[in-house]
Amino acid sequence: KSIPHLRRTVIFSLLWIACLNLQAQITTDNSLTPEELVALLVGPDVQVSNIAFTGTEIQRGSFVNNNGNLTIGEGIVLSTGNISLMASPNTTGSAGEIVGGGGYPDLTTLGGQTTNDAAVLEFDFIATGDSLSFNFCFGSEEYNEWVDSGFNDVFGLFLDGPGITGTFQNNGINLATVPDTDGTPISINSINNNLNSDYYIDNESNADPNATEMDGFTVTMTASSVLQCGETYHIRMCIADGGDSSYDSVVLLEAGSFSAGSVDLNADAVPLAADGLEDVVPYNEAVGLPAIFSYGNGESFPYGAWSNDNATLVEVDGQNVQVDAVVIEGCNDAQFTVVRPEIEIDLLDTLYLGLDGSAQLGLDYNESFNEVIMVPGQTESVITLGVSDDGFEEGVETVEITFEYVNGCGETVITSSRVVILDPLPVEAVPSPVSCLDEAGNQTLGYDNISGYGPFQFVWDGNPWSNADEAPSEWVTSFDSLFSMTDAEGELISSRAIQLTVVDQCNKPHAFEQIVYHPVLIDTEICFDDRQDFPMFNPGIPIVDLLLDGESILDQNNSILGDTLSIDRTTAGNTLDGNALWRLNAIESGSFGWERVLTMVDSCGFETSALLRVRDCEIPNVFTPNNDGQNDNFRIRGLDGLMGSRIVIYNRYGTVVFQDETLSDAEFELVWNGRHNNGNSAAEGTYQWVLIRPDGISDRGQLTLIRQR
Known part of the structure; x- marks a missing residue:
C-alpha cells in the first residue's frame, strides 16, 4: 500500500452520454x-x-x-x-x-x-x-x-x-x-x-x-x-x-x-460506446428518445429533466438523490481514470473502490471493477464499469462508487459518485396510413414516429440505408417508399409483407413486418343459411360500396332479391373500415341454388369482383325408396351451372352400385332412386356417396337405405 500520510490524488472521469437538453x-x-x-x-x-x-x-x-x-x-x-x-x-x-x-x-x-x-x-x-x-x-x-x-x-x-x-x-x-x-x-x-x-x-x-x-x-x-x-x-x-x-x-x-484540497468525482460529458461502436450520439442530439424512460416493472427515470440539470435531485430506488452519470445497458459505459501522485510512482499499489446500490457486481457490471492495480512507473490507470445488456428486465438500477483516501492533512476522506444504469429502450415503429394504389398498381408504404435511440440505420424491404452519418437535421424517424402491388402478369396481389429492420445507437437490430392487404375477391360458394365473412382490409382505405349484380347492398340490413339473401353489417354508416367484417347470409327461397356477381369498391375507387354461388348444401343421410311419394330418392342439389358434376354410390364392400352425372348447366341436381345402374333394387344397408364437381370441389358422406315392409 501507499505510505498512509501521503496525499493520494484520484481523478474519476465518467464518460457517459452527453445529456444537455438546455433552454436558450x-x-x-x-x-x-x-x-x-x-x-x-x-x-x-x-x-x-x-x-x-x-x-x-x-x-x-x-x-x-x-x-x-x-x-x-x-x-x-x-x-x-x-x-x-x-x-x-x-x-x-x-x-x-x-x-x-x-x-x-x-x-x-x-x-x-x-x-x-x-x-x-x-x-x-x-x-x-x-x-x-x-x-x-x-x-x-x-x-x-x-x-x-x-x-x-x-x-x-x-x-x-x-x-x-x-x-x-x-x-x-x-x-x-x-x-x-x-x-x-x-x-x-x-x-x-x-x-x-x-x-x-x-x-x-x-x-x-x-x-x-x-x-x-x-x-x-x-x-x-x-x-x-x-x-x-x-x-x-x-x-x-x-x-x-x-x-x-x-x-x-x-x-x-x-x-481547498479535496478530491472530487467529476462526470465529463463524453460518450463511450460499447460493443465495438466508435461513437454514440448524445441525448440532446438523439432522435426518438422520450423525456422519461419507463419500464414494465413500474420504474422510470426522468432522463430529459436530469439532462437539463445534472444537479437536480431525482427519485431512484425510492430516494431523492443526485445522479452523476447515466449509462444504458449494452449501449454505453462509464469509464474512470485513477491518478496517483508522482511521489508514489515507484510503488506497487492496489486501490480498492467501495461499491453499493441495486446493481450487482459481476452481474450488472464487471466483477473486477472494484480493484485498481498500479504498477511501478505508473501514475494513471483507466478502468471501465463494464456495463452490458444482460437481457433481464430490471428497469432502473444504481451503483454508488466510493473511494477512501488520506488527504494532505492526514484525514481520511470518502468521496463518491452515483451512476444510474438503465435498461435499453426498445425501438417502436408505427406504420403510416396506407395510401391508395396508383394506376400502375403501386402503393406508398412507410413508418411514422419511430421511437428508440436514434439516429437509426435501416434495412427496408431488403435494402440497407441510413443517413445517421449526415448532419443531425437530416436524421429521420419517418419515411416512405413506393412499392409495386402486382404480380408478373400485372394482376393485383391480395397481400404483401414488407420487412423493416431498425438498428439503433446501441447497435441492436429491431425487426418489424407490415402486411398490406388488397380487396381482391375470389369466387366464393356458400350454402343456404350459411354466413360468409368478407374482411375489410387496410384501415384508412375503407370499403365505400358493395354491389350484388350491380345493385348496392352496403346500406341494406334487410333481405334483397326477394328472400334469397340477407345482409349483416358490423358497422354503422356508409363505409366499412379495415377493422370490420362484412357478413353475407344466404336464405333458402324455394330454388336449389343461384349465382351472383359480388363487387367491392374502396375509397380510392378501386373495384374488384367475384362470382358468388349459393347452393343447397343439405344432403340427406337416410332415404326410403318404397314409392310412397315420401323420401323416395337421395338428392344432391345446387349443381346448376356445374355441368359434368358426378355422383358415385358404393356399398359397404367398396363396390360401385350407382353413378351418374349432369349433362348440362341447367341440371341442378343428381338423384339416386335406390337401384343399381342395371335397374335392380339395392339392398337395405349403409352406403357411401362421393360427389365430384368440375370446378374441383368434391364432397362425400354416408347414406342409409331403408325399405319399409
Missing part, C-alpha cells in the same frame, strides 16, 4: 446574499467564514448559461456595472452602467491606473489539503476597440495566508495570471485576438440570440496555489473599472469548483 439564453439573478454566493462557489467540504462583499447589489449575483456561448455552465458573477447586462443577446458594443462606486487599492496597483466601481467578494477558508483550485472566466465590453489603450478594466483573485508571500495586501498574491508567463495579470491587453489568443473567444458583433453581451471573454481558466494543510487563508475576488466608469466587465466563477 444566459440568465442572471442578483437576489442571492454574499453567503449564498459563496455556498454556490465552494465544494461541500470547504469550511468558510468571514464572508463580506464590497459594492452594490446589482454588481453581484448568480448566472446560468442555458445554451449560451459562455464556457462555464453556471456559477457566480461579479461586474463593474449591472450583472444583468452580461445576459444574452449581444445588442451593443458598449454596454455599461455607472454605479458610482469607489476603486480598490490592490486593483489600482495591479492595473497601474485609477479604479472605480469596484466589486469585491472575500472570505476565509481552511485548507483540507495542500492545494487550492477553482475555475473562472473574464469577459469585457472593452474588447476589441480598447485593447492596448489606457482604458483597461482590471480584476484580481488575491490570496493571502501562511506560506504566501506577495506584493499585495497582507503579502497576498494574484492568482488571475496568464498561463506560462511570469505572473502577467489577465486583462484585455494580455489576452485578445493578437496576444495569447488561444485563451480568447471573440464575441464582437455576434448575432446569435444566445450569445453573451460581452464583446469578448476568455476560455475557462483555473486559479491554483499551494496551501499548508489545516491553515486558514483569505481569498479576495475583485473587479473594477479602470481609468473611467464606462463599458462593463465581468468575472465568472464556476459553481462548485472551489476546492
Whole structure:
C-alpha cells in the first residue's frame, strides 16, 4: 500500500452520454446574499467564514448559461456595472452602467491606473489539503476597440495566508495570471485576438440570440496555489473599472469548483460506446428518445429533466438523490481514470473502490471493477464499469462508487459518485396510413414516429440505408417508399409483407413486418343459411360500396332479391373500415341454388369482383325408396351451372352400385332412386356417396337405405 500520510490524488472521469437538453439564453439573478454566493462557489467540504462583499447589489449575483456561448455552465458573477447586462443577446458594443462606486487599492496597483466601481467578494477558508483550485472566466465590453489603450478594466483573485508571500495586501498574491508567463495579470491587453489568443473567444458583433453581451471573454481558466494543510487563508475576488466608469466587465466563477484540497468525482460529458461502436450520439442530439424512460416493472427515470440539470435531485430506488452519470445497458459505459501522485510512482499499489446500490457486481457490471492495480512507473490507470445488456428486465438500477483516501492533512476522506444504469429502450415503429394504389398498381408504404435511440440505420424491404452519418437535421424517424402491388402478369396481389429492420445507437437490430392487404375477391360458394365473412382490409382505405349484380347492398340490413339473401353489417354508416367484417347470409327461397356477381369498391375507387354461388348444401343421410311419394330418392342439389358434376354410390364392400352425372348447366341436381345402374333394387344397408364437381370441389358422406315392409 501507499505510505498512509501521503496525499493520494484520484481523478474519476465518467464518460457517459452527453445529456444537455438546455433552454436558450444566459440568465442572471442578483437576489442571492454574499453567503449564498459563496455556498454556490465552494465544494461541500470547504469550511468558510468571514464572508463580506464590497459594492452594490446589482454588481453581484448568480448566472446560468442555458445554451449560451459562455464556457462555464453556471456559477457566480461579479461586474463593474449591472450583472444583468452580461445576459444574452449581444445588442451593443458598449454596454455599461455607472454605479458610482469607489476603486480598490490592490486593483489600482495591479492595473497601474485609477479604479472605480469596484466589486469585491472575500472570505476565509481552511485548507483540507495542500492545494487550492477553482475555475473562472473574464469577459469585457472593452474588447476589441480598447485593447492596448489606457482604458483597461482590471480584476484580481488575491490570496493571502501562511506560506504566501506577495506584493499585495497582507503579502497576498494574484492568482488571475496568464498561463506560462511570469505572473502577467489577465486583462484585455494580455489576452485578445493578437496576444495569447488561444485563451480568447471573440464575441464582437455576434448575432446569435444566445450569445453573451460581452464583446469578448476568455476560455475557462483555473486559479491554483499551494496551501499548508489545516491553515486558514483569505481569498479576495475583485473587479473594477479602470481609468473611467464606462463599458462593463465581468468575472465568472464556476459553481462548485472551489476546492481547498479535496478530491472530487467529476462526470465529463463524453460518450463511450460499447460493443465495438466508435461513437454514440448524445441525448440532446438523439432522435426518438422520450423525456422519461419507463419500464414494465413500474420504474422510470426522468432522463430529459436530469439532462437539463445534472444537479437536480431525482427519485431512484425510492430516494431523492443526485445522479452523476447515466449509462444504458449494452449501449454505453462509464469509464474512470485513477491518478496517483508522482511521489508514489515507484510503488506497487492496489486501490480498492467501495461499491453499493441495486446493481450487482459481476452481474450488472464487471466483477473486477472494484480493484485498481498500479504498477511501478505508473501514475494513471483507466478502468471501465463494464456495463452490458444482460437481457433481464430490471428497469432502473444504481451503483454508488466510493473511494477512501488520506488527504494532505492526514484525514481520511470518502468521496463518491452515483451512476444510474438503465435498461435499453426498445425501438417502436408505427406504420403510416396506407395510401391508395396508383394506376400502375403501386402503393406508398412507410413508418411514422419511430421511437428508440436514434439516429437509426435501416434495412427496408431488403435494402440497407441510413443517413445517421449526415448532419443531425437530416436524421429521420419517418419515411416512405413506393412499392409495386402486382404480380408478373400485372394482376393485383391480395397481400404483401414488407420487412423493416431498425438498428439503433446501441447497435441492436429491431425487426418489424407490415402486411398490406388488397380487396381482391375470389369466387366464393356458400350454402343456404350459411354466413360468409368478407374482411375489410387496410384501415384508412375503407370499403365505400358493395354491389350484388350491380345493385348496392352496403346500406341494406334487410333481405334483397326477394328472400334469397340477407345482409349483416358490423358497422354503422356508409363505409366499412379495415377493422370490420362484412357478413353475407344466404336464405333458402324455394330454388336449389343461384349465382351472383359480388363487387367491392374502396375509397380510392378501386373495384374488384367475384362470382358468388349459393347452393343447397343439405344432403340427406337416410332415404326410403318404397314409392310412397315420401323420401323416395337421395338428392344432391345446387349443381346448376356445374355441368359434368358426378355422383358415385358404393356399398359397404367398396363396390360401385350407382353413378351418374349432369349433362348440362341447367341440371341442378343428381338423384339416386335406390337401384343399381342395371335397374335392380339395392339392398337395405349403409352406403357411401362421393360427389365430384368440375370446378374441383368434391364432397362425400354416408347414406342409409331403408325399405319399409
